[in-house]
Amino acid sequence: MSDPLSATAAARATDALLRSCGGRQVLLRMPAPATAGDVTEQLGIATPQFQDIPLAPVAFRKARAVVPEAKPAKWEMLISATAVQGVVTSLGYASASVLFDDAAGVLLDDELLEIISATAEQVFGQPYAYRLEVLAPLADKN
């Protein structure tokens, strides 16, 4: 059952928890908005620019303790729903799932991590955090 007041309180508590767990900032790499009326982008002649959008607080951990040989490490990120909703609103996306679907990846200390999945963690009918499963580049297995 949806309870906006309790949901807001839970989102704020999550933000505080993420900060206390060493929450940091990551950059979400998004393609820049398309140019209206520019057919060359639709035809693949011109390619879009990318913009890096800060998301904080974010806490992350390795999803698997042992990384198999020749397999990239999987990381799990918990991102504040407050921060995500702010980006969804400012960029005019329909939902957070569309935002993460369109993103080119997550930039962590100049390393671009591929987004495998994004899940909303909900309480009182609203998300308080987003769980992102990301893949490190194959060259960085540790």
Added chain:
Amino acid sequence: MQNAKDTFYTMLQSRLAAVNPSRTIVVRGTVRPGLLVEENELPSASPPTDCFRLRWTKLQVVSVAALPLVALECSLAYTTAGNTGNVAMDRGRMLAAMDGELTAALTTAPRSAPKLNYAAAGVGLSPAAMSTNIFWADPVFGPVIATDERLERTATVQVYVYREAGEL
């Protein structure tokens, strides 16, 4: 061949927009008529619904004549889950509407368009007209594939074009 692909896309996009102006998609924050070329967009795990997704699948070149004839197979996939307000119970009607729009766009005369070169085009810059036309056959509609509440159909259409001298 690329000029033919570009010309067919822009022709179909303008015809579909004329048939149903309200069928639009939002691509990277910009509203466009409801047709996109998959190979020209950023990769996406979930294809957009209620719009037409164009793919170029097969290619055949007949080079016996002075102007080689090229046959390109164009695949147009479209998916709908109906209106959420109608609990998706109108998904069949919405798919039928898309069938009708595509049929109207592809079977309206003329069934040809002047081939255009978009290489130097841009915002405010028109494409250069070439010497020959592109033309196309009737669309062939595949079976409806139902996945949960989603209905999907793929139509194919053969597009023909003459390869002009100096054109790749």
